[in-house]
Amino acid sequence: MDKRPLIILTGPTSVGKTAISIALAKAVGGEIISADSMQVYRSMNIGTAKITPEQMQGVPHHLIDVLNPEEEFNVVRFQQMAKEAMEQIYTRNKLPILVGGTGFYIQAVLNDIDFTENEADTTYRAELEQLLAEHGGEYLHEQLAKIDPESATAIHPNNSKKVIRALEYAKLTGSKISEHNVEQRQKESPYQSCYFVLNKERSKLYENINYRVDQMLQEGLENEVLSLKQKGYTRELVSMQGLGYKELLAYLDGETSLEEAIEILKRDTRHFAKRQLTWFKREKEVIWVDKDSFSSEDAVLDYLITCLEEKKIL
Numbered sequence: 001m002d003k004r005p006l007i008i009l010t011g012p013t014s015v016g017k018t019a020i021s022i023a024l025a026k027a028v029g030g031e032i033i034s035a036d037s038m039q040v041y042r043s044m045n046i047g048t049a050k051i052t053p054e055q056m057q058g059v060p061h062h063l064i065d066v067l068n069p070e071e072e073f074n075v076v077r078f079q080q081m082a083k084e085a086m087e088q089i090y091t092r093n094k095l096p097i098l099v100g101g102t103g104f105y106i107q108a109v110l111n112d113i114d115f116t117e118n119e120a121d122t123t124y125r126a127e128l129e130q131l132l133a134e135h136g137g138e139y140l141h142e143q144l145a146k147i148d149p150e151s152a153t154a155i156h157p158n159n160s161k162k163v164i165r166a167l168e169y170a171k172l173t174g175s176k177i178s179e180h181n182v183e184q185r186q187k188e189s190p191y192q193s194c195y196f197v198l199n200k201e202r203s204k205l206y207e208n209i210n211y212r213v214d215q216m217l218q219e220g221l222e223n224e225v226l227s228l229k230q231k232g233y234t235r236e237l238v239s240m241q242g243l244g245y246k247e248l249l250a251y252l253d254g255e256t257s258l259e260e261a262i263e264i265l266k267r268d269t270r271h272f273a274k275r276q277l278t279w280f281k282r283e284k285e286v287i288w289v290d291k292d293s294f295s296s297e298d299a300v301l302d303y304l305i306t307c308l309e310e311k312k313i314l
Contacts, residue, residue: 004090005313006191007097008106009304010035010280011198012273013243014208016291018049020198021099022057023301028097028314031060031089033082035100035109038242040078041069043228046221047244049212062089069228069239074161076115079108095313103279110193113184124171128164143167150178161238194311196304197280200291209269213244213262222248222258243269 007030009021025032034040038048042065050064062085067073082098082105089096098106107113132140137160144163145152151166169177199205225248233240235249244265251261280286287307294300308314 003190003192004086005095006086006110006189006193007095007308007313008035008110008193008195009097009099009198010101010103010106010196011289012205012276013049013101013269014212014273015198015200015205016208017099017101017198018051018055020297020300020304021097022055022059023297024304025059025097026057027301027305028095028308029093030095030097031062031085031092032097032099033085033089034061034063035078035082035098035102035105036063037073037078037102037105038239039064039100040067040073041065041071041239042067043231044069044224044239044242044245046216046219046224047242047248049216060094069233070237073238075104075108078102078105079113079115082109101276103276103283106195107184107283110189110191110195111184111187112190113187125164125168128167132160132164137163140164140167148176148178151176154178192311192313193285194308194313195283195286196289196307197283197286198289198291198300199277204292205273206270209273210266213266213269216244217262222252225249226252243272 007024007028009017009024011017021032024030036048038044039050040063041048044050051061063078063081066081086096086109098109100106108115128140131143137157140160140163141152141155141157144155144166147170148166155162155166157163166177169175169180173180200208221244225245228240228245229249229252235241235246240246240249247256247261247265247268250256250264251258256264289300289303291300294303305314
């Protein structure tokens, strides 16, 4: 059976994915699926740099503005929603284009990672949640380092959800989640895909990040976060842990000055971009697109189309 086509357009935050994704979708008859862990939420527009209806230029977008901030959104739910959107796109004889910077979400769709195993037993998870409450995230991270050092290196100590998942996996299966992830990565994709990673020179990317943060503040990020806070959305929610939201909440709660909050946000966004690039470098068969080496966005688009023709996606 012929594999169905899938285009992926990703890259670090602030590299300029939006404009190119629209131009590409219009050129190839595509519809865009957002592979972003934050743009899925309603009322979170400025801090997520969410595409506006005008910017969409009539190109259909999926998985944007579909959940409220209190709703759970994770890689399993993303994979399920993205696959449903892809089925609809294929029935219209259009091309699905996954656009966004959440590498694990992209990998989950591209390699059709199986998340169904080990979902049933939640008793050990409850024990781990208790340990987290009593001893903190560092303690759990140290436990993980003892049994699966590779996962501990890959997972930030503050990401308690992933630390718990890795500990749970080890307990329930007797093997390491890092080995499972390697296996899943080796799986052959069910799609005929083209995986583009947009990039630019590090100092220019950081300049873009700083500029974007300033722009968000001018557009009213503080009011957006204040409005969410007034609706009762607290930083315990996954959505409110997003970049731009947790830093401004700390300021609104009187823990930092606005200047400090802005500096922390710029710094953390730069760190995030660095982690994104590290992730994409690990992926197989990625086509790196260095935007600095093209004379214009049109030239970038021409190059993408040439690659798609060579891969027989067009």
